[in-house]
Amino acid sequence: MPLLLEAENLEAQYGATKVLHGLGFTVEAGGITAILGANGAGKTTTLRAVCGMVRTSGSVRFEGQRIDGKATEEIVRLGIAHTPEGRGTFMDLTVQENLRLGAYVRSDRGAITRDFERVYQYFPVLGQRQGQQAGTLSGGEQQMLAVARALMSRPRLLLLDEPSLGLAPILTREIFRIVRAINRDEGVSVLLVEQNAAMALELADHAYLLETGRVVMSGPSADLQRDDSIRRSYLGY
């Protein structure tokens, strides 16, 4: 399969602290790739590096085109949607306004109206709360809103930062089910960052394991699931 996203030799730092040490990974077009690792391994920073939200060196290519060094808003306009750590909800705006902002980069009004319907089909609860202030939603609903907002931009690549964080397992499973449906039905490729390795490996077809800003293992999810050291350290059985 052709590669949608390729990162090579990625380094990133916050002030004087280096967080990524020459990271490399790829996302196949149409695939779901997971980046796993413990707290502080550099997972979130990896996503932020792709979106130009942190100072980086190395190269990032999207559909063969260099995107490193571009401004975040320009990268988003190329077709990458990012549901950030903390969900990035516009708390004082309504659910519907949050979704309108997701479609901000588009100008095809008719299609946007249809996409509202489509998104409400995936997340019926958001449809019921269209006019409600987003800050009053529960954590799980805000996570759904974050994914929905990302979908409204009609991305080709969806970056998901720890969708399971702070959610009950049953809600996480629900969100993962929807992500799989979006990937299958809409052809949106996904790069997922997760601490919950068991669930992420269920969903993804490829996975990378990060430790202190380096890739220590990678391969098809099935291989990683069978690996003894991963099982002991990350899957817990």
Add this chain to the structure above:
Amino acid sequence: MDIFIQQVVSGLATGGIYASLALALVMIYQATEVVNFAQGAMAMFSTYLCWSLLQLGLSYWVAFLATLVIAFVGGLLIERIVLRPVEDAPILTIVIVTLGLVFIFTSVAGWIYSWIQKPFPSPFPKEPIKFGNIVFGAHDLGAIGVTLVVLLLLFLFFRYTTLGLAMRAAAQNPTSSRLCGIRVGWMLAIGWGLAAMVGAVAGMMVAPIVFLDPNMMAGILIYSFASATLGGFTSPGGAVLGGLIVGVIENLVGTYVTFIGTELKLTVALAVILIVLVFKPSGLFGRAAVHRV
């Protein structure tokens, strides 16, 4: 009773002017958490430009609209050229920059137009308007009308247009806005442009009352601070209401509390600021600042 109603209406007219300027302050404060001390000086300078256009022989409303366009572009350029470079600097640095702008605009206005007061025309008739025994100044009523139209247009813009929505989003959550593809820097610049425009309206409406001079907005800016503090620096609607309340209080206190008269009126504004800051620092409609630590 008649005098009371007359004074309330006259208070609403000046209050509307405070409200406009307070709204301009709040718009920039919400987006950047910076109080733009130059808001008054920018409004004063716009009013001088309008005066120049009138001297060229333009009719009032043409000059009025042209001034709004100039003010918008000017505000936008000030943000891009002067404030952009200090965007990430500490708040104090930015405050000093806006204070610098006050002195620049005031001195340049004095240099070009001299420090002598100039009369500024009102577009409304000179004859007072009578309802029974109650007499209203036509300019007062006109200023209230113009202010209401401006506020209504701004409300519609922020509530119903995509650009307005994007500007609100950029003010609330810049990181998330960038992830939606919003060019946050430009939203800020447009915010400065709109604020300068609203300020220019306030300047052109107040100049017929206080006369045109380079320091004309200094006192009015203090009333606007009082208005924004009273209504809440985090609430545009509150700032507008605060402006109207301050305008009316100022007028009634000046009329009925004889020892205050016109000389001590400004003290009323400062008293309002102090009282609000002591008893309800976030203002009537503002949200208390909560920071996660």
